Amino acid sequence: GGEKRRRNLRKRGQRLSQSQRRQSHPNYRTRPLRSKRNPEEFDLASHQRFLQNFLLQDVTTASPFAAFPSFSAERSNQFQQDRLLEDTIEHNFYLSETETVKVPYKIYNTILKYAYIERLQSTVLELELDSDDYMLIIILPDYEFGLSNLMKLLQIGDNVPNLRDIVKQMTPSWVKTIVPKFNLKGNIILTSDLQNMGINDIFEPARADFTPMTEDPLIYAKHIEQSININIRTQSLQQLKRFTSLYKNPIELAINYPFLFCILDKEMDLALITGRILNPLNSRIH
Template sequence: MYRLSIGVLFVIITTCFCDVDFSDRARNFSIELIHFTQLETNGHVVISPLGIWTLMTGVALGATRDSYKQLIRAFILPRNKDELIEGYKKLTNTVLTSRTKGVSLTSKNYVFLDNDFMVYPQFRHIVQEDFGAIVKVFDFDNPNAAAKKANSYIKKFGSGVVANVLKSEDFAESRMLITNVISFKGLWSSPFNKSETRRQPFYNEDMEKIGEVNMMYQVAPFPFSNYADIKAYILELPYGNDNKYSMLVILPHIHVKLADVYQNFAKVTLKDLQQKLVDDIDIWDLSDVEVQLPRFKISTNVVLNKPLNNMGVFDIFEPDLASFEKVTSEDIFVSAVIHKADIDVTESGTVASGSTIASIQDRTLPPKFTANRPFLYFIIERTTTTVIFGGVYSQPTVY
């Protein structure tokens, strides 16, 4: 029995420097995926829901029977293949096409095949033409050479700054590797002043001090809201010059745990959060907010098998149950879905960041948004509310 290993790498880089109905499918699983992933990482995590969704959509194109049905349900994909492909193209084109000054966003898919592993021509055509993947054949019996060649292609066709995505061990027991590499660089529309950054305490959900952070500070007009339905405060920090990309930072109310906020997302969507911000601007106008946000860096390396199990995806990981009849005549299964991501948040910009503790006063005074306890953050493409990166900040470090 051969194993199909699907490797995933998501890289977020920060430098110093449409309305598309299909987007509902890409964004609606994002919060659930972040929730189950943070359970595997002690609640401190960054992931790319868009990158994972992109990769698993490609996997679904080759799956059949219950393997296909489980992926369709978990990732909210249309059952019709043509509708899936067309919707995928429209959404990714909208999200990834950027003329935003100060923002760079790239995403590329790769399929690496062992030289004696035969895939059906139709599947190869789909991943190349419709999925936009670079397809290359290597000798997996020489894993060191295969990894070197694969990384060379990733660097050549990707952002040019991503290196050593795949390791030799990724090829050792695999027949095929499907990889998505996604990179986001964003400069804040309103950057923080480094001279204002101060070392301050950071607390857990019970307001007990657990460490310190370098807290960035500024006062500027930002969309801000106290959203009672999810028991949290919301702050939106835009990137670039055209409001296409932004970060939503979600801070639970005092004595409200992140788990409770997650539960409230069962009845509230990210679009609802955006609308609440718009409604509050209509009432209060866009006014100054006193923002304190940690400068931080997070790296995540996690196997997503268990989080995907929690979302109802089982069969693709089981040798006796996996069905990939559109890929090959061989018996294959997914050994692991591996997710790697990095996030770097500084005064000039970010890849993903968030944090908050909020105290709101009368609107005649600037409300305070102080990120000194665990919080959620989402980097989104605003017209589709697609989550490009998201995560949880809960373990403070002085960065």
């Protein structure tokens, strides 16, 4: 017991003498402690690299359609470093093999529900809308002009998952993406569709019954029209402070060519609207 105590005292004395020599020697360097990086700092750096890849395409990278003889778009815009911290950017949207338009994009660097559907050769993302009662599903084909093939697969329906199955396959993932801003406004006449579904009584004066809504027995519907107004909710850049340690490898993609969208009612688990975005600058519903 005494020997062990003496050894401990000698070690303590050696450590004290080393500490005194360090303090007395002016050129003695101590090894700095490695500062712990905060998740949001890591996210900001990767976010800037992600955006730079897209922004520099307009300055240094040839268009994917440059091989076509009729494509002669000149890239005259200059890269601006301060754009890396914005939550919106201007970027090309490829309408066709020979046409592009500059459209505003919203930047997402956050946790989104994501799935890749092999049978459809498409990526599926869920985005928030202005109302919490609905959600927006974007279906992006693998190839720039694969929308026609995607539509064909959906129409054939052979071994193709339905929308409910697609939603079930979606899981929360770290996603870095740019989504074109689009504002869809329009009115759709639903009369013919409802009649084809067998809903006819409300359109016939002698059979229509609107007593839960009015006491007038003569009320009936001539036609039913649906008004649509779709906006994507803006997301903040820094949304990964609590999630960085959980999601190591972000999924990076650019939604910069035609895609499908679907508006789902969360409570009823029902598709309300489906359509195509062929040009984000066009608010007409396709």
